[in-house]
Amino acid sequence: MSHRTLAGTGLVVGYDRARPVLDGAALTVPAGRRLAVLGANGSGKTTLLRCLSGALRPLAGTVTVDGVPLRHSRAGLRAHRQEVQLVLQDPDDQLFSASVAQDVSFGPLNLGLPEETVRARVAEALALLAVDHLAARPTHQLSYGERKRVAIAGAVAMRPCVLLLDEPTAGLDPSAVAETLAALARLEEHDSTVVMSTHDVDLALRWADEVAVVVDRAVVQGAPLDVLGDDVLLARARLERPWALAVGARLRELGLLPGGTLPRDAASLLAALPDRPGVPT
Amino acid sequence: MSHRTLAGTGLVVGYDRARPVLDGAALTVPAGRRLAVLGANGSGKTTLLRCLSGALRPLAGTVTVDGVPLRHSRAGLRAHRQEVQLVLQDPDDQLFSASVAQDVSFGPLNLGLPEETVRARVAEALALLAVDHLAARPTHQLSYGERKRVAIAGAVAMRPCVLLLDEPTAGLDPSAVAETLAALARLEEHDSTVVMSTHDVDLALRWADEVAVVVDRAVVQGAPLDVLGDDVLLARARLERPWALAVGARLRELGLLPGGTLPRDAASLLAALPDRPGVPT
Amino acid sequence: MHIAEGFLPPAHAIGWTVAAAPFVVHGARAVVREVRENPESTLLLGAAGAFTFVLSAIKLPSVTGSSSHPTGTGAGAILFRPPVMALLGTVVLLFQALLLAHGGLTTLGANAVAFAVVGPWTGYGAYRLTRALGAGLLPGVFVGTVVADLATYVTTSLQLALAFPDASGGIPAAVAKFLGVFALTQIPLAIGEGLLGVLLFRALTANARPELERLGLLRPAPEAAP
């Protein structure tokens, strides 16, 4: 397991060549950088991730890992799946074993690893996601947030270089979101590059190193402050400007925020504001 | 159809009397006021709504509509359901028919209304939710957001005085959230009082007239600015302070915001800020 | 192996429809009675039918590299009982004809006899017999699903042989012919379906014990020590 660069170029993806979901989309996930894939519902975020994971074969275009193109042969897919893992949005569609530990062991067992190694990997994945206390529980007794994290653990046990997460925070309350983000930070330290799709622009702004917006069947990628500050692009993508950028830009005009990059969330905005009234920096 | 006051007092709800989900919860939904029920996942939001809707019989306590207690007899529940309708979070739990219009007709037909009236109600409900263009589409081809709105239309066609929505915006992108909120505003004009559960504190702040937080098996109800400004309560409830309150309070300290109520969202915050630097109001 | 539309001569199509009718009507009566007593069982029965349809959409790999689909008749009969399967199986066959172009409308009766009557009844019988002989749930399921699949295929072969007797050997030779040709695909498939049945029920005993107990397939377990 080590960070790898996953990329797609010229991707045409869809069921109908006349009306593809993505048409000429390109995306690069630089090794070790956090990428947020943004887009409205139905824009093609999930399709893009499925294509990058190898689950969906593009009608045209190439997916590469560290420059090496993915071949959609049995062996090619097998190799790809050990490097790139996708976790889908609905955890119920990924948990199919009786108990949490059993479910997480599914992937490593299929890799043909010896039992001891599997056991170690399961324990590691559960610990990384902070769900080790649930190991013996039946999957159907878990809460939604717990099921989501166990589903991620199932992919993590495969030790992927790149982990693609489809809407990992959708439907979670703030504390569950915080726990999920903490788990993702641990995964990065464990040398997995993390990509998440979301339509939460505020979350993307505060989490991501890079942002890719899926819009009009293509992908626009760039630095979060640039992409999420582009009102024209966001309107086309049916997204909103993150509040922190809107409010931060105005406060800078008012002379209340220093130069440099704008704060990305409430805490850093508050920290950047002057302490006393009437003393613009 | 007219606004009514729905209330619950001393509600003990749960499957196990020794460990109820709610224990002595009280809540009042004043006629015509928007109430947001906030709480972390698993706090008992859904249980509370199910109890108020009559779907779950409380172990103790009373549910009243305009002061009249709900009786859990067949006739009592029947009468209650004409006044109070609950829309579940997962639209697939409510949509059973292949066609959208037919699904929406189910409730009114069960009320024993003549066919012509049912037809009119279906058309009205679809129009209120802005899904009339989907009337002839099969349910299984709809997107998640469309299914959610059709499920709400199915309850609206019953012409309830109070409409309870469990997480109506969960999983929706910003534009779908805006459309749902617009539809809810139309319902209010049609004299339905609307209650929604959510864990999105920012949404609750900008939408609700009153807020009820489900915490420690009880309910704390009050004005949004009071309840959502109470950091101790929010921490107990595993929720966050809305950014607009945190940032707004600080900007007022800095003399940048006028007195009165704090702005509830980015647009009104920006509008309330002074136009030129260095001129605190 | 659904008999395609137009494949059977009209007299045979009518004959098999008449033969299937009493079983399907019996199943329909059972369903109507059940729904009258518990209105909500409409949804459970619908879910059972949808599951049977979806079960036959599962791709089973075969050693030869090609893949095939299970009939679902045996597992369905063990889970939902043959009378109900006579009706649900016929509904599923109607849906397969209209949604997948598998089978047909005038051949619905013939296919119902094979898939919704003979398959489920013999499979269920084999399951009960195996259990009565002292075998556990999983061996019973294996025998039941294999027998149901084979019985379905033998019935279809008989139906084809009756419609198209051999020019010189008559019906017995035709039976041998059709059995022989379809055996190539059906015998591995029957064993595959038996394996799938065992794996399905093994997973269910781990995941859904209470449901299996309610269906009467498992004895309620003694209270586990805490």
Place this chain on the structure above:
Amino acid sequence: MSGLAIDDAAWSSAWRRRSPADKLVLCLGLVVCALALPAWPGSGLVALTATVLALGPARVPPRTFGRAVRWPLAFIGVGALTAVVQVGGGGLGWAPDAAARAGSLTAHAVAGSTAVLLLATTTPVSDLLPALRRLGVPAAVVEVASVVYRLLFVLLDSLRTIREAQTARMGHSSVRRSYRSSGALAAAVLVRSWDRARRLQEGLAGRGMDTGLRVLPEVLPSSRAFLAATLVGLGAIVTAGTVLA
């Protein structure tokens, strides 16, 4: 997109708003012609008519129609060949009139299949179920069938997603693993189906479900012109089919 091409075609067909009864008369008429008329030219006329109507006025995508015929063709091919092989004294041989019999059998079956396909690609199953009610099928049975129709899409969706998730985690990388995964898949879908039914029941109870799943019937009026054209067309096929035979 539901993922079932025939169903998608039916919902977007230009004939979707036509009365299901009209379409039933046409398609069942064609099926009866396919069965009853001599193969030449009756079956040819039926197959041609059904295909032209589907691809022309009903605007069914040719790709969908073509793919849908493939499955019955495989059965028809193998079945027809088996029927005309003769088991002789020393082994297998062709029956005396093998070519003619195989041709006739194939023609009848292809004609019948295309006629049913014309119905299937222009009429959603949910439009046909009320017709069953009028044919005397009990309401409870029709309601069960309509729930089957709704839930099978929900379950098919689960089936596909779970399978994809299993494949991503190498669950189908060998025959042995694929069997194990398929067993878990079937069990998961069955448990989902029970769960769905339970949750739907609660959802519908809130909307006043008492006795059944009654919904407003959709009004799809019958067209005299369509019925007249159907009768004339079927008459022409019967005449041509008997006179030219």
